[in-house]
Amino acid sequence: MINVVQPALGERELDAVREVFESNWVGRGARTDQFETALAGHLGVGREHITSTNSCTSATFIAMELLGVGPGDEVVLPTVSFVGVGNAIAAHGARPVFCDVDEATLNPNAADIEAVLTERTKAVVILHYGGYPGSVAEIAELCRDRGVRLVEDAALAIASTAGGRACGTFGDMGVWSFDHAKILVTVDGGMLYVRDPELAARAAKIAYFGLEQRAPGRSGPSSSFHSGYDQALRSRTRWWDYDVTSFSGRSTTNDVLSAIGTVQLARLDEFIARRREIAQAYDAGLADVAGLRLPPPLPAGHTSSHYMYWVQFDGGVRDQVARDLFERGVYTTFRYPLMHRIGAYGSDAVLPRAEAAAEKTLLLPIHQSLSDADVDRVIAEVRDRTAARLGGARAA
Template sequence: MTINIFQPSLGEQELAAVAEVFESNWLGHGPRTARFEAEFAAHLGVGAEHTVFINSCTAGLFLAMELLELSEGDEVVLPSISFVAAANAVAATGARPVFCDVDPRTLNPDAEHIEAKLTERTKAVVVLHYGGYPGDIERIAALCRARGVPLVEDAACAVASTAGGTTCGTFGDIAMWSFDAMKILVTGDGGMLYLRDADLARRARRLAYHGLEQSSGFSNAKVSHRWWELDVRDFARRQIGNDLTAAIGLVQLSRLKDFVRGRAEVVARYDRALADVAGVRLPPPLPDGHTSSYYFYWVQLDAAIRDAVAADLLAAGVYTTFRYPPLHKVRAYASDEVLPNAERAAEETLCLPLHQSLSETDVRTVVEAVRGAVASRRAST
């Protein structure tokens, strides 16, 4: 049996929550959605009026670019090591994604990487917290404030990460989290959108539901004695979450601290067991004042053996991967720009299994497989 790189933790509590939704006979956007928004907002340390439960983190990225009113000729700076949805969201508006380099060890951009790409055409900066590690977010946020450039945080990997006591996702102007089936907190599909500006949050709520003006919730569109009449102010799509997925999310949110604690324990075991393996570089330690959600655990190997090691691990029943291939090398965004750190990291980095359900036996299996594969491949080169 293969040891998965990602795996959700679902059980009787989630089943019971779903059963309650079935019994209510209301599966759509409703009271559980509102409660999930409020409880996630409390988790972030913000008011509930600033959060909107949506059907995916990707929807949040597309909504963010629409709210920023990007158009042709505008530029958005983002790290090349990032999920393709971020670049797609920018390009869909007609604006141009401008890719910056990253630190070769953290795979997060530094403020200097961002600053080097800013121009008079820059309309926003998008950052990813790679693997749940906050990165240089404090300095990047300060840079964006000083330059008057909106900051969007793709916090898909950072559902419980903090820097200096501030929750990742609340440093900038807009942020989004992912709750898909591979994340830490899962709802099957789903995401949360955060907007610092309350007026923008109200507009986001309209855009997430066909552009309908809603004064008292999505279930009441009454604007006159003809309750079926609608007040539509924007051309928009349906991107809202629902009570079925929100019910799962509420249970998952209550378990989140235990999930992160379990992942941290796996990371500590990897750190101890792999520290002395020749040819293996471990993730850099977190800076003081930073906490991670521990979404990825990545090692870095000689590029000449990385792919072969991955193949050996798969043959041994250990699934690994690399997230995320450099976007400036993806065909849709291909350019002749050279970003040496991102390119080097893409050839040397391998993400190992990391989830809260990994047993000590699983971790030992992964470690032994890594040790054996690396030693064998190094000896043969």
């Protein structure tokens, strides 16, 4: 089976994990600090604005807490989003308000966001669908003008940029995912960017029980390992004492996963280059297939992480083609099921462009482990089954 997504992990990652084991420190420590610092450099932001977490969803929950989202508030997000975002909003007592998306890119534009803003809107959360930046600059400007906070779900956009600026850094906060299905994989993990320095400092405390002072045993063998002792000695307090500033849980990562992440980040350019090659091969190999639409070209100044490659079918044959491909060993899927149709969120929105896209969009395999033979096989199978299904539909 050719998978839709697949990690690229090897000897370099194993060596990094072995080094962590040999250090006798596997909790949060020097390697987590190293990963956070490296990722901040990749994003072009200060290290103090970055907090690592155990998942992107945890980062989103922390973002909602930092923004003070609560009962009576509304948070706007595109209906093509992941349930982790909706859950973070609803769990804080706020109401998710879903907006429509562009039928071809599955990203919202500023007008889609503006159409559902009200006086109760506390924040906007946008997803960079498939790694496409979308109208992020325009949406950020809209949110600033309306006094609404913007959170970017950049889980699919680890290397995406618009105008030379990293996705995830346009708004007030950004979140990333490093789980087993992403481009940069730490097995499980996430990251939170917070623009405001005071809120960024709070984020790190919320991620670890709301503790005011980091105990030395938590920090590990890093520059911060001795800081607890030094600070305690200067203030004549005991280094094992701490205070609690919020009633929060534990959302931190550890040095084992961070060591993997540091290696993966060093390999990110090669990963993105390979994914770009695959996207270009699909563009060339599927361009002339009747009844099949490909992702639109990126606007000038935009770069994509190429996390997803999607095609859209005329004639209502998407599901049949997906079944055909699965039977031939090519796994495909659709992401993400429309959130305004999920009963738990209590939405009665009618979003025609998203609903149309959800009935015809299919994600093809794209990951850096695909061989040229795999790509050729996917192209051949998609061409064959699309022609067969659409031919049958026309005949009927």
